[in-house]
Amino acid sequence: MIKGIGIDIVELHRIAHSLEKSERLADRVLTPKEKELFERMPTDQRRSEFLAGRFAAKEAFAKATGTGIGILSFQDIEVTTDKTGAPNIRANGYESLRPFLSITHSREYAVAQVVLESK
Numbered sequence: 001m002i003k004g005i006g007i008d009i010v011e012l013h014r015i016a017h018s019l020e021k022s023e024r025l026a027d028r029v030l031t032p033k034e035k036e037l038f039e040r041m042p043t044d045q046r047r048s049e050f051l052a053g054r055f056a057a058k059e060a061f062a063k064a065t066g067t068g069i070g071i072l073s074f075q076d077i078e079v080t081t082d083k084t085g086a087p088n089i090r091a092n093g094y095e096s097l098r099p100f101l102s103i104t105h106s107r108e109y110a111v112a113q114v115v116l117e118s119k
Helices: 012-021 024-029 032-039 044-065
Strands: 002-011 077-081 087-091 097-105 109-118
Touching (some): 002 012, 002 044, 012 109, 032 044, 044 077, 044 087, 044 097, 044 109, 087 097
Antiparallel strands (some): 077 087
């Protein structure tokens, strides 16, 4: 049974602009494991896309739960990838739900959608 659906869109230029100033946003949004991957990205463009995708995924997850960011912290939610590169998402306190995540990028935007299903 579907328990929630969330979607979020992020403008890449806003993330890039934030990263030009400092990595505070990355530190706030990314877990330590995600930050390791972020730091290994080969270009500034790819780093912006990575951060924007993670930001959108976490916002979409929070929307799907019905709480939004505030009750949930960015640090409570982690996006990983499986061996094929498909994204997965998990969050502390939501182990009873099976999340489905899709992230996409265009030249200007990153979009993520989350569907939460009961196990």
